[in-house]
Amino acid sequence: MSLDALAEAVRGRAAGGPALDARVKFDLGADGFIVLDGTGPAPAVSIGDAPADVTLTMKAETLRRMVDGSLSPTMAYMTGKIKANGSLSVGMKLAALLDD
Template sequence: MSDVVAQAVTGLNEKLDGGGIDGTALFNIEGEGSVIVDDAGARAGDGDADVTFNADADTFREIFDGSLNPTTAFMSGRMTIDGDMGLAMKLAATLA
């Protein structure tokens, strides 16, 4: 597992405050790997998901450390989202 993916797992679990989500989300970190989030929390991995977020490592790092709003990342084209936009909006609120 890359350091970027490990940091993403830690950051997501902190934002989720030890919980999970109602559904499955996949964070594809370009050139580094993927993180999957479900009712058990975040972990390194890949698979089918209700919503998929795609961005580079810098974008995800900024989202997870709170310096970039996920909605801003999407609206500016730094992040793409495929799938359940309702779940994406719920996650954006959690990550903001």
């Protein structure tokens, strides 16, 4: 899945979920960055590096599996597939948004 397709998938999940009131950066290593800005009236998703309240480092495949519902964000974190840097409470809100 391309970075653009991943960003679109994140956008789709964010649009139907609870408000984050925070910015989340997905650091996908060599594949790039996706930033979910949940501070406005509607969530915005962009590609590229930007400041965030929490940075989640993972492989692009891990993010793909989380947005398609085949991997629980909580399980991914507990098994070391995700590293979090910043506000863990924001990470927990994001897990609720991505969990089916």
